[in-house]
Amino acid sequence: MDADVRWLVLVIRIPAEPSRHRVAVWRELRRIGALSLGQGVWAVPDVPVFADGVARALELTDKSGGLVLTLNASGRGPEDAARFQAMFTAARSADWSEFLADCGKFEDEIAKEIRNAKFTLAELEEEEQSLERLRRWHRDLTARDVFGAPEAAEAAARLKTCVAVCEDYAERVFAVLHEAPEDLG
Numbered sequence: 001m002d003a004d005v006r007w008l009v010l011v012i013r014i015p016a017e018p019s020r021h022r023v024a025v026w027r028e029l030r031r032i033g034a035l036s037l038g039q040g041v042w043a044v045p046d047v048p049v050f051a052d053g054v055a056r057a058l059e060l061t062d063k064s065g066g067l068v069l070t071l072n073a074s075g076r077g078p079e080d081a082a083r084f085q086a087m088f089t090a091a092r093s094a095d096w097s098e099f100l101a102d103c104g105k106f107e108d109e110i111a112k113e114i115r116n117a118k119f120t121l122a123e124l125e126e127e128e129q130s131l132e133r134l135r136r137w138h139r140d141l142t143a144r145d146v147f148g149a150p151e152a153a154e155a156a157a158r159l160k161t162c163v164a165v166c167e168d169y170a171e172r173v174f175a176v177l178h179e180a181p182e183d184l185g
Contacts, residue, residue: 005085006046007073008054013040014066021064028057033095033144035088045088046072049143089147096151099137103158106130110169119176124169131166134159 010029014022032053034042042057044050054070061068075081109130113123138159145152 005074005081007043007084008046008050009037009071009073010034010042010054010057011040011069011071012042012057012061012066013068014061014064021060021066025057025060025064025066028053028060032057033091033141035091043073043084043088045146047146049146085147089145089149092141092145092147092149093151095141096145096149096155099134099141099155100151100158102137103134103155103162106134106162107165110165114169114172119173121173121177124173127166127169131162134162 012025014025016022029036029042032044032050034044034050034053034057037043044054058068058070075084106127110127113119113127138155141155142152
């Protein structure tokens with residue numbers, strides 16, 4: 001583990017009402033993968049991939065009339081640094097596990113459509129949109145997984161499987177759509 005990693009720690013105070021401001025900041029910090037250290041305290045590695053999301057969270061906090069204290073931090077010693085990194089990596093592992101579960105749902109959905117012989121362009125477009133969502137999610141997770149959670153390699157392989165499953169389904173859809181009427185009889 002890299003003991004030289006610097007962290008941004010955000011201490012955020014937002015008025016209780018209206019709650020939509022707290023929720024907006026919380027969602028932004030969750031979206032970028034910030035690590036919650038306690039009520040209103042968040043941390044991210046101090047690397048460029050988090051800069052835009054942190055800036056958005058700061059802007060949302062400012063617009064809400066809240067206060068932010070932004071600190072540069074590192075562990076006091078190698079054990080603290082390792083613990084911080086392990087906490088962040090565990091959060092990414094949870095993200096990857098969720099991604100892998102969604103890949104399984106995607107594969108199950110296409111298997112169901114094949115079993116039911118639902119070979120329509122509308123269904124193919126829906127599955128392609130789902131695959132595109134998985135691709136964006138994978139890209140975003142890869143960007144914020146700065147320490148390389150162990151599930152990342154499995155997730156990349158699983159995404160390739162999803163692509164292959166979708167391509168196979170597309171070929172089946174086009175085969176059905178291109179059949180001549182006499183071939184159906």
